[in-house]
Amino acid sequence: MACLIGRRDLVGAGLAALVAGRAWAQPVFRLGLTPVFLDNDAAVIDGLRRALSRGMGREIELVQRRTYQDITGLLLERGVDAAWLCGYPYLQHADLLGLVAVPVWRGAPSYQSYLIAAAADPAGTLTDLRGGTHAFSDPDSNSGYLVTATDLRRMGERADTFFSRSIFTFGHRNVVRAVADGLVRSGSVDGYVWEALAAIEPDLTARTRIVGRSEWLGFPPVCARRDMLGSDPVQALQRALMDLPTTDEGRRALAALHLDGFQQATPDLFDGIADRMRDLET
């Protein structure tokens, strides 16, 4: 058997082993995920992990927590190397966090917040939902809290008094479920998630109706600590995200996420969210 293996084969095998050994020797890259997208689908998560792992040439551990605050805290405390956050917590900690990449959805790095109600609900505007129960996604979510809260503030209202009761579901899909099942009358949800659910689970979204849409706002970005932005792992992550459309595995991951790809962005992409934050604080 040995006599059949040529010198070229031996050199090739040695190089492959060297590359593999290098990849295996890299420390695990920890990427935090907020419930900003379809985090309930293990196949989607696994597809993203495998695509990024292959692109970065190292093993990736995807870290999920229930709340935005948990993930943001982990990122700030270096519990994770990077995280897919929301624009709102990014801006809350803009002094410590930097942008790695921003997803592109339907041709642009922006999305909307949807105000939804049950399909049979006659409400036409946010005002019509007064006195009802309301589901927010997360107190640190732009689309799942900040938008509706600032809309109410601009109306001179407060969420805890405008609604008879408001709850946090800590997941955009949960907001859609809460409204569809009748647990609450209305909800604030990520428009990207709602649209993705409309394609994946049309029976679920069919039981809800969009009462209002916000202006276009910066899509939830992938962030890292500013002091880590130039590090190899973060740079590798950035390249891998940018290169996702170039590989089959990356395209499958993007298709599962209903995204077009990732691009670099500047902080001014999130000026709309910053405006709302100021409105809420005043």
Added chain:
Amino acid sequence: MKWLGPFPLSIKLPILAAAMMVLVGAVASQQVLRALARVQDARIQELAQMHVEGLSVALGPLVLRHDIWEVYDTLDRAAQAGEGRRMVLTAVADERGRVLAATDPRRVPIDSDIADLARDAVALENLSVDGSAGVLSLLAPLSYQGRTVGQIATELDVSDLLAERRQALVYLLVGNAMAVGILSLAGFAALRRMLRPVTTLARQMTETQGEPHPIADTDIPRGHGELARLARTYNTMVGAVADKAEAERRLAARERFVALGRLSSSLAHEINNPLGGLLNATDTIRSFADRPDVVRHSADLLDRGLRHLRDVTRATLDQNRLDRVEQPLGPEDFEDLKLLIQPEVTRRALVLDWSVEFDADDPPGIPAGPVRQIALNLLLNSCAAASPSGRIGLHVWREADALRLDIADTGSGMSQAELERLLGDGPLSPGGGVGLRIVRDLATRMGGIVDHVRTDGVTRVTVALPTQGSVQAAHGTGGPAC
């Protein structure tokens, strides 16, 4: 059970056996259903307890935090589980009874009062699948870390358990009906077979036209069982009855000869008296053969005496001649009776009252033999009973459908034993004659009635004989009385 009375034993016993089987089947079915109900109750209680305990563990901290979404999400996921289908609705409330979440939020909204839902709810230990409702309502405390932090109201769908119970009931009914039907038929056949000797015995006793017949050896069950012993005992009884009848027949015949002896002695006396006169007449004729007037007078005397003797002889012959027995009754039969009884009357110096109202143109259609026997027995009995110089009498007359014979005497009256022989059907006491019993038997066979009355020192026996029908069947050959 009176309605079963008219049915024969071979029908009644299988019916009773079937009724017992139905009763046993009903009791067994009741026990099975009760056991099923207990099992179902235990099952539903265990299930509900697991449900409540599981939710308590899962929801305790969530309820403490009033985390409405997590409570709902947990309830919703539990409802999707297998046993969750039995829990058609579950609602969780805080310690004040305000609903945090329910599996059907539209029906039980957030912050509603759980009491509205649990109005008909029962505690866990009282949960029972015994009503007709397909949904049970349960209210249980939600305990966490040893304290009650809320309440759980659950509606359980038990329609499948009720259907299972109904199905069990149907199966039991059908199964029992089939089992009872088959067993009843088998029991009917078996009991009919077992009771066949009794049926045979009853037939032998009732369908033999007055004379019991023994059961054939082939029809007697084998072995020494009760029915075999009963059949053999019956055959023994039949033999004893036949022997007794034969003995009575022989006794009656002997009585007949005794009576004939008595009649013969009376007749001898009756014949002796005229014989003396007749012999004197022949002596007178020999002595005065030359005197025509004396000879003529003696010849007349001889003629009357001989005619009298001829009549006596004819009457005696008629009384005992068998071919007279089936001849229809006529007035000459009573003349013969008078002729026959006259010597005894004369011997006992009695007065005879004789009255026979008999229209020869309208005969009663009754055989002469039994009537002659009845009248002669009663007249001889009256002669014996009447004191010397007393009176006896016979009065015969026709009524609408009967011929009546009234025999009276001035004797001291019949003893109790004599009355029992004349009027009863009981066994004959030893020592007495059979004449009176023969009177009763003959009258009974002819469909007649015997009556007795004692008034003013006169004993009167009346025999009423129907003039048609059963008289033809009467054929008595009994002997004279006393």
